[in-house]
Amino acid sequence: MGVSERVVGRLILYRRLLKDLADEGAGYVFSHELAARAKSTAAQVRRDLMVLGYMGSPARGYAVRDLIAALSVFLDAPERQKVALVGVGNLGRALLAYFVGRHPQFTIAVAFDADPQKVGRVVNGCPIHAMDSLGQVARQEGIDLAIIAVPAPEAQAVAAELYKAGIRGILNFAPVRLWAPEGVYVEHLDMTMSLGRVAYFGRR
Amino acid sequence: MGVSERVVGRLILYRRLLKDLADEGAGYVFSHELAARAKSTAAQVRRDLMVLGYMGSPARGYAVRDLIAALSVFLDAPERQKVALVGVGNLGRALLAYFVGRHPQFTIAVAFDADPQKVGRVVNGCPIHAMDSLGQVARQEGIDLAIIAVPAPEAQAVAAELYKAGIRGILNFAPVRLWAPEGVYVEHLDMTMSLGRVAYFGRR
DNA sequence: GCCTGTGAAGCTATTCACAGCT
């Protein structure tokens, strides 16, 4: 059973919204309420939740706690996934601050940077290693995923090292379309493209 | 004629790839060559380029310079668009460093932050104003677009101020689904969702 | 009555396939 990128993205969103609801003390939620928070439609929410096998009650809606649990079974790996950050510039530091602590299902276990000044330091609890130890350290630590936050010209070479180290997924911030071998998932998060789109559609 | 978000995104990508090609000294390019760089297909590239009205030659392909020009006519506003950055934390500083200089079609003209320590300082050539002057300064400067890089709980209030100031488009980095009035385009760049997807698909 | 789960319809995006050009 193959679930699309779109659907997985929305499931991640729903889980976040459900956690907010749980914090607000809600016990049950209807698809149209969740849809309102997700800026989506009730039909879309119900269709997406079908993949979970979890069923709501027509009378009460979905039990918030149970639905969060079902989403977590579906979305999360059985064990915590280890992430490597490659490139500790402005963006890399922002990402460390952003992800540390907040997400129980991943840990940014190690970082890498080419600057010898940064190597050996610990930022947000994450030790910075030399770029040329990437393959070795990534294997040693059993890294599953990586975030690439290096300048564009270096991104493809970094990715190649990560593939050799057996990485399974990459989140790439460099404005370069990475080649990836069969079986490795790459997501391109292209901030320039996004701003370009905002500029285009913002003026109608 | 309404062009979809997907198509506009890919056109932005093609322009970037074409600029690389121009730097490499290429005069002409075939759709299959551009597709290879975009990790896409020749048919997709040709279909996307149809919206430009620009036509390639079956013998030589597309003239790189002319195609860049046609893309720029289509994608860019007649005058340079002014962008406000709201939130000068780690991420905001990364964005300033990332966008400054590199994109002739936008300028990050002003930034805003709630921290009085930061107000009055200039980062990457961009002056930081107090958060409560947002509406006033945005109007004064004639700001078209905004980037929201504040913590999640503040994002919706910031957006509301921006709408009042007549902003037309927002690029939102806060993990919150923003409400927007008719006619304002909002793009959500959700890094947590992206990493979650990489985690999901990276393990197959 | 108002909800859920879901088959079927409707819509959008991508890919195929080929006429026409050089």
Place this chain on the structure above:
DNA sequence: AGCTGTGAATAGCTTCACAGGC
């Protein structure tokens, strides 16, 4: 021969609409 531009076919996604449950 090998390309482009594009109608037609296909695949993928979203919305409709309704049976069944409380």
